[in-house]
Amino acid sequence: xxxxxxxxxxxxxxxxxxxxxxxxxxxxxxxxxxxxxxxxxxxxxxxxxxxxxxxxxxxxxxxxxxxxxxxxxxxxxxxxxxxxxxxxxxxxxxxxxxxxxxxxxxxxxxxxxxxxxxxxxxxxxxxxxxxxxxxxxxxxxxxxxxxxxxxxxxxxxxxxxxxxxxxxxxxxxxxxxxxxxxxxxxxxxxxxxxxxxxxxxxxxxxxxxxxxxxxxxxxxxxxxxxxxxxxxxxxxxxxxxxxxxxxxxxxxxxxxxxxxxxxxxxxxxxxxxxxxxxxxxxxxxxxxxxxxxxxxxxxxxxxxxxxxxxxxxxxxxxxxxxxxxxxxx
Amino acid sequence: xxxxxxxxxxxxxxxxxxxxxxxxxxxxxxxxxxxxxxxxxxxxxxxxxxxxxxxxxxxxxxxxxxxxxxxxxxxxxxxxxxxxxxxxxxxxxxxxxxxxxxxxxxxxxxxxxxxxxxxxxxxxxxxxxxxxxxxxxxxxxxxxxxxxxxxxxxxxxxxxxxxxxxxxxxxxxxxxxxxxxxxxxxxxxxxxxxxxxxxxxxxxxxxxxxxxxxxxxxxxxxxxxxxxxxxxxxxxxxxxxxxxxxxxxxxxxxxxxxxxxxxxxxxxxx
Numbered sequence: 001x002x003x004x005x006x007x008x009x010x011x012x013x014x015x016x017x018x019x020x021x022x023x024x025x026x027x028x029x030x031x032x033x034x035x036x037x038x039x040x041x042x043x044x045x046x047x048x049x050x051x052x053x054x055x056x057x058x059x060x061x062x063x064x065x066x067x068x069x070x071x072x073x074x075x076x077x078x079x080x081x082x083x084x085x086x087x088x089x090x091x092x093x094x095x096x097x098x099x100x101x102x103x104x105x106x107x108x109x110x111x112x113x114x115x116x117x118x119x120x121x122x123x124x125x126x127x128x129x130x131x132x133x134x135x136x137x138x139x140x141x142x143x144x145x146x147x148x149x150x151x152x153x154x155x156x157x158x159x160x161x162x163x164x165x166x167x168x169x170x171x172x173x174x175x176x177x178x179x180x181x182x183x184x185x186x187x188x189x190x191x192x193x194x195x196x197x198x199x200x201x202x203x204x205x206x207x208x209x210x211x212x213x214x215x216x217x218x219x220x221x222x223x224x225x226x227x228x229x230x231x232x233x234x235x236x237x238x239x240x241x242x243x244x245x246x247x248x249x250x251x252x253x254x255x256x257x258x259x260x261x262x263x264x265x266x267x268x269x270x271x272x273x274x275x276x277x278x279x280x281x282x283x284x285x286x287x288x289x290x291x292x293x294x295x296x297x298x299x300x301x302x303x304x305x306x307x308x309x310x311x312x313x314x315x316x317x318x319x320x321x322x323x324x325x326x327x328x329x
Numbered sequence: 330x331x332x333x334x335x336x337x338x339x340x341x342x343x344x345x346x347x348x349x350x351x352x353x354x355x356x357x358x359x360x361x362x363x364x365x366x367x368x369x370x371x372x373x374x375x376x377x378x379x380x381x382x383x384x385x386x387x388x389x390x391x392x393x394x395x396x397x398x399x400x401x402x403x404x405x406x407x408x409x410x411x412x413x414x415x416x417x418x419x420x421x422x423x424x425x426x427x428x429x430x431x432x433x434x435x436x437x438x439x440x441x442x443x444x445x446x447x448x449x450x451x452x453x454x455x456x457x458x459x460x461x462x463x464x465x466x467x468x469x470x471x472x473x474x475x476x477x478x479x480x481x482x483x484x485x486x487x488x489x490x491x492x493x494x495x496x497x498x499x500x501x502x503x504x505x506x507x508x509x510x511x512x513x514x515x516x517x518x519x520x521x522x523x524x525x526x527x528x529x530x531x532x533x534x535x536x537x538x539x540x541x542x543x544x545x546x547x548x549x550x551x552x553x554x555x556x557x558x559x560x561x562x563x564x565x566x567x568x569x570x571x572x573x574x575x576x577x578x579x580x581x582x583x584x585x586x587x588x589x590x591x592x593x594x595x596x597x598x599x
Contacts, residue, residue: 071432073592087591094435106430108347110354115347122343123436125336151354 001175001207002045002068007077009038009063037063039231040077045224047174050201050208052222054321060231061211065179068209069099082174095124098168102180105164107152113163114148117170124171131170138166141199142192158189165196175207176200182214194220215318227324234328242320249315250288252297255281257306268303270296285315340436341444348448359456366403366461367468373399374469388533394560395531397472400465401556402528405487407457409551411450412491413522415442415498416515420505432591439499439587446495475561482569483559489572490551494522496579497547503586521546527553547575 015033017025038060045051055061066072067079070086070093079086084093107116121131138144144166147159155163161181168176182190198221200206210217218225218239225242227235237245260277269275273286273296282304284296293312301307377399381392390398419442422428431438465471474480501518505511523529525548532543532553543549554568 066429069433071429072594090432090437090591091435094433097433099429099433101426101429104425104427104430108351110351111347115350119343119347123340123434125340 001047001049001082002209003078003080004044004068005042005078007038007041007064007067007079008036008075009060009067009072010075011035011037036231038067041228041231041233042077043226043233043236045175045207045209047207048201048205049224050197050222051210052218052225053209053211053228054213054218054225055211055228056213056325059228061228062179064228065099065177065209065211069097069177070094095171096174098171098173098176100161100164100168100176100178100181102161102178102183105152105160106167107160107163109153110151112149112151113155116152117148117167120167120170126171130172134170134172135166137203138169138196141195158185161185162189162192162196165193169196169200169206172204173206175209178208178210178212180211180213182212182217190216197221215316215321219317227321229325229328235324239317242317242324249285249319250291250293251283251285251311251313251315251319252293253281253283253311253313254300254304254307255309256304257308258304260304264303268299341440344436344441344444345448345451348445349452350448352449352452362457363460363464366407366457367464370400370403370465370469373403388531389562390531390533393472394562396469397560398531398556400469400471401559402552404458404461404465405490405552405555406523406528407461408450408453408491409494409522409526411453412446412495412498413515413519415446415495416501416505416518417512418442419502420510420512420515423505432594437587439584442499442502443495446491446498450491474559479558479561482565483555486555486558486569486572489569489576490555493547493550493572493575493579496576496583497522499583500579500586503583503590505590522548522551525549526551527556531556547579550575 012032012034014026015031016022017031041060041064053061053064063072067074068081068086070090073087081093082096084096086093086097107113108119117131117135120126121128126134135144142162144162147155147163150159152160152163165178165181168178182193185193194217197208201208208221210221212218222239224238225235226233235242257280259279260282262277265275265277265282269284270291272290273284275285276283282300284300286296297310297312301310374396377395378392381387381395385391387395419428422431428438431441434441462471474483497518501511501515525532525543525546527543527549532540532549535543543553550572554572557563558565558568
């Protein structure tokens with residue numbers, strides 16, 4: 001469905017000098033520097049996948065989305081969506097895709113939501129019956145009717161995002177790109193967003209590419225994950241792959257009335273267990289295949305008298321992802 | 330084939346319809362606009378009447394002609410303001426990154442702006458131009474053109490003038506994509522448009538050197554030429570041809586600029 005080969009994007013931006021003198025110099029002799037937003041990125045997305053595209057701020061996530069949707073033209077490399085090159089065949093590609101930008105709406109600010117939907121229906125040549133079908137399908141999952149008649153400017157951020165996501169479904173695109181869709185949304189709206197996307201994926205086979213750094217989104221929705229750091233691709237695989245490749249880890253933390261002492265802890269905890277002290281809190285990280293959780297916990301409780309609380313966690317995706325970033329440095 | 334044309338038109342009409350609805354929802358203070366235009370017209374009317382107390386004809390215009398001129402110029406201008414907004418809109422949309430939501434549509438950004446002008450223009454035609462026409466007839470003695478043909482050709486010419494103003498605005502917008510702030514340029518253009526279209530005073534009243542400049546520019550097609558046709562002055566065929574040529578030039582050039590701009594776009598905001 002989506003093929004990306006050696007995708008590179010660089011910009012020339014002004015390299016501004018400091019201070020007043022600098023600004024004047026800039027006027028007569030401007031300097032430029034090249035920013036490499038994306039370096040030689042390659043990956044494929046199959047139809048029906050939900051891809052989580054993760055990176056820190058400024059890693060190149062939005063640039064990728066803009067390249068994939070044809071808004072930007074690559075400096076070098078290839079992008080193909082369903083066989084079409086987005087920046088060259090805009091019109092045909094537009095029928096196949098939809099983009100939801102997290103902080104910008106495609107809807108008309110002063111008009112009722114359904115007016116914007118009518119426009120979308122007309123621009124994309126959606127037959128009236130299909131249009132009605134789509135909207136009633138959505139109404140089954142979330143109570144959408146009250147939102148439809150409100151002008152967009154009166155909606156809260158969460159409601160607006162929901163409306164934008166619904167708008168992206170209207171013309172039944174094969175691929176929907178979402179650029180940080182859940183920023184600023186409360187947990188209830190987030191759930192509604194997740195439901196919509198999961199159902200669309202199951203019933204219509206829509207492919208999703210979601211840029212995010214919200215672990216919740218990734219855990220709930222994505223079956224595949226790509227990590228981007230400073231324009232380079234550092235991981236491409238499923239959630240299970242992350243567990244297998246970077247080791248599943250277990251985390252056990254203890255809270256005590258007394259402060260944990262460095263030397264004593266060192267003498268108690270076995271070598272293959274990583275530990276960290278934060279005055280009254282002790283955190284242990286280890287591979288559950290190598291270390292028996294039960295005996296470890298018993299040992300700690302036996303060695304420290306005033307344990308008040310124990311917390312056991314299978315290592316979160318967040319922790320593993322941080323680990324990948326560190327390894328790749 | 331008919332189906333295709335149908336769908337083609339339906340989309341564009343819908344874009345215009347939405348821009349009409351948007352300005353409708355925005356609630357402009359129509360009464361203020363009408364009153365201020367009335368006052369300006371009244372002043373203009375008084376001024377020219379005074380000038381013509383001592384002259385029966387100036388530069389080919391008698392009193393009746395000049396009064397008709399200033400009245401129609403005002404009527405035409407009320408819709409011409411709409412396309413002049415486009416470069417400022419485009420500039421803002423690029424700066425805020427909002428343009429991204431429009432670039433992914435199956436209708437080009439160029440066309441979205443083109444049809445936007447018609448929707449909004451029709452709104453202003455209905456709520457400003459028509460009332461002003463009635464007021465002009467009643468209070469200031471606006472008279473009809475001499476022949477029915479003149480009238481029809483006037484309407485055609487005025488429409489072409491509108492398209493030319495749209496084309497001009499799109500040409501200007503086509504230069505923006507390099508993210509320099511061109512808002513100053515656009516405001517200057519709005520002034521040039523006002524001056525060289527003949528809105529301020531008829532081009533016949535310009536000093537010779539300025540008139541020759543004005544003859545080369547497309548602005549005269551928006552106000553001056555339609556009015557000359559209305560008044561039955563000059564070579565109608567020649568003037569309509571000039572308008573046709575400008576339409577073709579402006580639409581081609583603006584189209585080219587936009588295509589070029591898509592390639593070199595830098596969109597703001599992550």
